[in-house]
Amino acid sequence: MMRFTISLFITLALFWLMNSGHYTSLLLILGAISVALVIFVSHRMGLVDAESQPLHLMLRLPSYYAWLFKEIVLSNIKVVKHILLGNQSINPAIVTIKTNAKTDLAKVILANSITLTPGTVAVELEGDQITVHALLEEDLEALSNGEMDRRVCHLEKS
């Protein structure tokens, strides 16, 4: 619990410093008070836990983000190409795929990653089933092969 509080404090303090840009002692004290207030309220709401501060993912997240960014760029190019080619070239499909992710956090990361790459949208997430709508049927095949799923599972293993 303690390390989540510390990480929340560091995040909030950095956020405050970055948004303020004034470093006089009065404003710094006011900032410290507001950070303490936010931490107090988050504790009372039960928000300070491994879900809001996923510290165990921190080491693996950057490489996942790099891979996700590459996927986003590639699928963007593909979708723009099909926008220019028009309605004849698209082949929309909707399909339910199974995920191996165990924790809620990993499932949300997976579903959000699917939605973030244009061309695929996660429509529904229930248990370990994700319903995905895709602009092109072959995108769905790539998804059910499970490269993204495997990477998310690797992310949650610790």
Next chain:
Amino acid sequence: MEQFIELLSGISLLIGSLLCIAGGIGLLRFPDFYTRMHAAGVTDTLATTMIIIGLVLLNPGALVVMKLITILLLILLTSPTAGHALAKAAYRSGLKPFIKNHKNHQESKSSKR
């Protein structure tokens, strides 16, 4: 060197704007709600990223750069969440996705008759 970075920034902004326009065209062109959401996804992700990269390259000072990056992260976090909420609402209320399939097409035609 400075001119080169300015040029790079201009190119990024231009690509971002073109992607925004492409997203808009797709929004008008595609046949149904779900496919239009994919077109909107282009504006959400790469277009915003390119525009913000272009602005960062103009080197407006560390604080502004940090704020721009915060904006980018916020957009990349909220847009898939909002997109998912939209799609789920449509799916739950029974909006059928448009499927381009000859069999289905003929079936739907014959059922109309």
